[in-house]
Amino acid sequence: MENPTGPDEAARLWKVNRTVHELVRDRGFQVSDEEIEMDLATFKQLYANSGGSVDRTQINFFTNHKNNPSDHIFIFFSEEKSVGVKTMRKLVTIMEEKSITRGIIIFPGNMTPSARKVIVAMSQQYQLEEFSESDLLVNITRHTLVPQHQKLTNEEKKTLLEKYRLKETQLPRIQLADPVARYYGLKRGNVVKIIRPSETSGRYASYRICF
Structure with missing residues (x-):
């Protein structure tokens, strides 16, 4: 299994980033071809430091639906390997500030039961989904x-x-x-x-x- 914070981190996140952009576009949201077709060298140049580590906050993004410009979705890459309540609060705060009710959180490791309870508790206000980076290394579709x-x-x-x-x-x-x-x-x-x-x-x- 690849180490999500090891020397292959940039290559791993490049694959994950491409898949989640494809996922969002396949759901009808606006995504440019450039984002999906970006090669590894360009991804590293934009987001990785000299040691190969990627600042996940730099690859967060939001976009709107092609048929309904007021329908936005926010993609949030967690810096925390095991997502807890603190990270979920951070995500919800960002979504609240941007007036976005639909979000996807992507994490390097796993999600605690307490964090999953936040998704359920906030389901009346926010449509939150969660994926591990391993889920998105390849596009199954x-x-x-x-x-x-x-x-x-x-x-x-x-x-x-x-x-x-x-x-x-x-x-x-x-x-x-x-x-x-x-x-x-x-x-x-x-x-x-x-x-x-x-x-x-x-x-x-x-x-x-x-x-």
Whole structure:
């Protein structure tokens, strides 16, 4: 396992930074091609010191949704290896100052149970998600064995259920903790369209509901 604060830290964070920018863009938020296509040398030049360490506060960023400019998301890289309540308070303070209600925290090690309780306690005001850096070293949705997933809008979900005369409980399920569900930020009740290649028809679609 790579050491998150060792000599390969810059290369590790370069991969994580690229994946989280892809994740945000795949959710419909604005991200430039330059951010995703940035090579390791440029990343090191911008964010790493002479010893190869990266100041994580410099790679925090926020952006807005393409279809709703008032919908912002804040990406916060924790400097604390084991995230506790102190770091969560810091994140919430920044989001409060920027009037942002949606955030993702990325950490080098793990998250304490107390910190996770903050996410639950603040869920009425803030939509907070958490990923370890290890979760984002590779983009799982780019793997050849992972089919294309598309999150349906509420209207598309309604149309689907009416067209096939289905109840939500009749749809196959995808778990909330599924890595792909986490990547797209699915919530309970969300439906995804899964597109797979087909030898006969070129491709076919199936649907799953998050629970």
